[in-house]
Amino acid sequence: MASTNEIIRFVKTRRRQLGLTQKELADRAGVGLRFIRDLEQGKQSVRLDKVNQVLAMFGHRTGPVRVEDRDEL
Amino acid sequence: MASTNEIIRFVKTRRRQLGLTQKELADRAGVGLRFIRDLEQGKQSVRLDKVNQVLAMFGHRTGPVRVEDRDEL
DNA sequence: CTATTTTATACCTTTTAGGGTGTAATAATC
DNA sequence: GATTATTACACCCTAAAAGGTATAAAATAG
Numbered sequence: 572m573a574s575t576n577e578i579i580r581f582v583k584t585r586r587r588q589l590g591l592t593q594k595e596l597a598d599r600a601g602v603g604l605r606f607i608r609d610l611e612q613g614k615q616s617v618r619l620d621k622v623n624q625v626l627a628m629f630g631h632r633t634g635p636v637r638v639e640d641r642d643e644l
Numbered sequence: 645m646a647s648t649n650e651i652i653r654f655v656k657t658r659r660r661q662l663g664l665t666q667k668e669l670a671d672r673a674g675v676g677l678r679f680i681r682d683l684e685q686g687k688q689s690v691r692l693d694k695v696n697q698v699l700a701m702f703g704h705r706t707g708p709v710r711v712e713d714r715d716e717l
Numbered sequence: 718c719t720a721t722t723t724t725a726t727a728c729c730t731t732t733t734a735g736g737g738t739g740t741a742a743t744a745a746t747c
Numbered sequence: 748g749a750t751t752a753t754t755a756c757a758c759c760c761t762a763a764a765a766g767g768t769a770t771a772a773a774a775t776a777g
Contacts (some may be wrong), residue, residue: 576692577707592723603766608725618734618764619649619695619706620688626708633692634650634709635699665753676736681755691734691764 576615577636578622583611585629600625649688650709651695656684658702673698 597604
């Protein structure tokens with residue numbers, strides 16, 4: 572399953588880069604701590620608007636991406 | 645508000661390019677007709693996994709996108 | 718090692734998305 | 748014009764997301 576979603580890895584990585592805890596990110600993004608957890612844990616059925624709130628913290632948002640152009644590490 | 649989300653415009657455009665009705669897309673993607681409607685109508689609180697089901701029909705998925713790199717038409 | 722911080726898991730309640738159905742409005746076709 | 752197909756809107760119900768709290772585990776600091 573690896574990076575089920577690019578978004579999960581992106582959030583995890585960025586958050587740590589900024590030295591934020593899950594709680595700090597949650598507060599800043601205006602979502603619950605539990606949401607950040609679920610998200611970083613790979614929960615796929617999260618709400619799009621909440622994801623966007625979090626991505627906004629990193630100057631990003633959700634968008635359509637070609638499946639071929641996946642993040643190869 | 646314009647294209648609140650790239651995803652909305654993307655789905656609308658792609659669906660029409662393929663000459664599919666909302667119902668046809670819904671059936672193929674395995675979601676309800678109502679979901680396609682809500683999505684194309686700009687509903688922000690849709691579920692990420694459902695959005696991915698739809699985007700998969702077009703060889704895409706959700707991913708983080710820089711806000712600067714928005715779709716300029 | 719111990720103490721502290723951070724993250725993960727579990728239980729519970731409230732809120733709401735999803736989807737079905739029906740109806741209205743709009744667009745397309747004749 | 749009328750008829751049909753497609754899309755939009757409203758109502759309801761069920762399933763589940765979100766979030767809080769509490770506890771446990773893991774990671775970090777001392």
